Each structure stands twice: as structure tokens, then as C-alpha cells.
Amino acid sequence: MTWKEVFTSSVGKKLVMSFTGIFLILFLIVHAGLNACIWANDGGTMFNAGAHFMGNNVVPRILEIGLFVGLFLHIIQGLMLEISNRSKRGTNYAVSYSKGSKWYSRSMGLLGTIILIFLVIHLSDFWLPNRAHQGFLLGEEINLYAKMQEEFSELWVVIVYVAGCLSLGYHLAHGFQSAFRTIGVHNKRYNAIFSCLGYGYAIIIPLAFIMMPISFYFHWLN
């Protein structure tokens, strides 16, 4: 059995989705944790110090390359699986079967596409201007706290971010536990743990992200 055979099989493709998904889940904890520094309410001192570390230390910058590789694999593999799976039905049913599964479990492709669009907006709002200012190498970055204040003063930007984070929440509500099933967790006790963890994570992390633009928009932060 060659590695090519493994990763081109339907189970192998799902394993790629699962491993990259778990990697992205871990990244979101770091991202949310760092961003939560805005609630220190110190005019962005703590947040900007964290952002400075992430942008000027070689380790996070190397990990950033891994993050983009993982993200790219997750997106490309996900889109290819979605297109392939949609082609397997042939003729559609006149009455579709919707009672046996959750709507968000059936809509991972759609939710993922919404998140991808949101991600392009998000990266062009913050990551890209920051790296462009640095010349993409280690160097002086822009004041990201001030940038957040400026961006989230617009209502439509806040609405786009809330919608993007809600899509992320539903994507995680299925994706978290599905990722662990895909790597073979079949023990009932562990499935129950991962199910609880998954729903908790899918609520807490997106809610933390949602509260960030809202906090700036309603001037809860100085």
C-alpha cells in the first residue's frame, strides 16, 4: 500500500481533512487567547505586545507557514470532496431526507465556503496590511489594536464578522467531533467526551471572536 494510495482513497482524504482540522482547532485557541488581551482594557498595550511577539519571533513565523499549508490543504481537499460527493447522487430525490442528520452536518461545504470568503476579508483587513508594512520579514508592524478600533467602528464590518464567526461555530459543531471519529475514536465513553468538548468549543471560541468587534463597536473598550 503506497502513500499515494492512502491519501487518494476516500478514507485517506478524510484523514487529511481531520488532521488539518484538528491543527486549525488548536490554532484557533491560540488566536482567541491572544486576541482576548484586548479585554485587558489597557488601551491595547497587552494586545499589541502579544501581536509584536507573534509578528517578530521566528518560531511563530515558521508556524505561520505551517498554518497556511494546513489551511490550504483543508480548503482544497474540502472543496474537492464536496464537488466529488455532490456528483455521486446522479438524479436527485423528489423528497429529500433531512430528519436523520443536522442541517449544519449536511452543509459543511457551504459553511466552509462562507468561512473562506470571511477569511479573505479578515486577512486583507489585518494580516496582509501588517505583513506588507513589515515587508513580509521581521520588522516593525502596525498598531493592530488601533486598526481593530478603526475597522470595527463600521456596523457592516461588525455584521460581516459576526456572520463569519457564526458560520465558524456551526462548522465546528460538526467538524470537531467528526474529526475525532475520522481518526478512529469509536469508544462510546470517548465519543461522549469529544461530543461535549466539541459543542462547548463550537460555542465558546466563536462567541469570544464575536464579542471582539461588538466590544469595539459599542465602545466597551477604550
Next chain:
Amino acid sequence: MEHKNINLTLKVWRQQSTVSKGEFVTYQVKNISQEMSFLEMFDVLNEQLIQEDKEPIAFDHDCREGICGMCSMYIDGKPHGPWQANTTCQLHMRAFNDGDTITVEPWRAQAFPVLKDLVVDRTSFDRIIQAGGYVSVNTGNAVDGNSLPINKNDADASFAAAMCIGCGACVAACKNSSAMLFLSAKVSHLALLPQGDPERQSRVVNMVAQMDKEGFGACTNTGACEATCPKEISLSNIARLNQEYLLASFTSAE
């Protein structure tokens, strides 16, 4: 329970052959006993069609006891109809009310091409089994039941997986037309027993390869298959298959 006869409107998929275009045809059936099974109601409709000099509706059936896996109707948006853990042949007309309109379709999947009307070709399942769903090592003569120690939980889980009748409802229900619940049941019931152990790696690898070759979709763990399975095959079998495949891909010597 009060005995009632009901009148129904049926919208049934009619298709002459695999290559021809199908369409829904509407039929009226009258005075149907609620004690009839769904297939018996179709027998009545076919008698009616024969008397009208029309072609009867082709549909799969065999044991009519819920154990063979032949019946395969997609009734009102659910494989095997509205009841849980039930096959079409065990669905009875008391599930419906007088005046109902029932839509009946064949399993829809590219790997299950329609042969005629409600009959689909499920030989792809046979080929998946032929790829490794068996034990070919010499297990010797029958021995005393207790001479081979098997954990009770494993024996029960293996038996629960072996309940799969291969009807294909999982494929019909899955939005990806994936055969993973069927395949995982066949892999699990052998993987859990010592007799299945020597060939566990080649089995899972070959059966997954055959499933992909047949044109089934990939599993996305939505759970629709488990919810509609007439034998209540658990979704945890799919996770076990994934584990078997992952271990085989990392440790296979071939």
C-alpha cells in the same frame, strides 16, 4: 385496534431501463387494508395495473420478513419509509392515513443504477464483499464454543455489526451516497473476532479501494445512515473502520 380501509394517491417513479429517462406516474389505490404491508399494497396496485392492461411496477422483494435486504423503496423522503429500524416489507399501511399522497422513489446513487422502476443494481455491494469481506485462513474444525476466549462486549459488538443485511438504505440516505456504514459493518464484525484478525489489514485496504472504485461518495459523519438503517448499525463502526484503515496505512508491510 380499529380495522380501517384507506384510499391513497401514489406517486411512483417509473423508468423503463437504466438508459431511459424516468418520471413520476400517479396512481389511485382504493380500499387498502391498514393491516397490509407496504409491499402487499403494491401487489394490489400491480393487480390493478394488470387488469387495466398496463405494465406492473417492478420492485425488489424476497423474504418479506425484514431479514434479506432486498426491498429498497425510498418512501416519502426516507429509505424504507417513516418507521424507525424497519424494512419496507415490514412497513404496514397503518403508518398512513386515508387520503395521503405517498411518493415512492428508487435508491438514488450512481453506484446503484436503476434497472427498472424501483429496482436498482446493488451488485456493487457484492463486489465490495468479494474484495475482502470474508475469512480465508484455515480455522480448522468446529471447536467447543468456549475454547476460544472472546470478550463478551466484542462478541456483542461483532454480532450487532453482522446484523447488516446489505439493503443499501445507508447509501440512499447519505447526502454523499457513501457506502461507509455498510462497509464498516462488514469490516467491524470480522475485525472484532480473532478469526478475522490475520487478514484485518488487507481486508480494510482492499474493501475501501473497491468501494471507491464502485463510485460511492466519501463519508462526512452526518449520521443519516445510522438514523435510517433498518438494523440500527451504529455510526461507531465507521470510526472503527477509520481506525483499521489508519493503522493499516501506517503499519502495512506491503
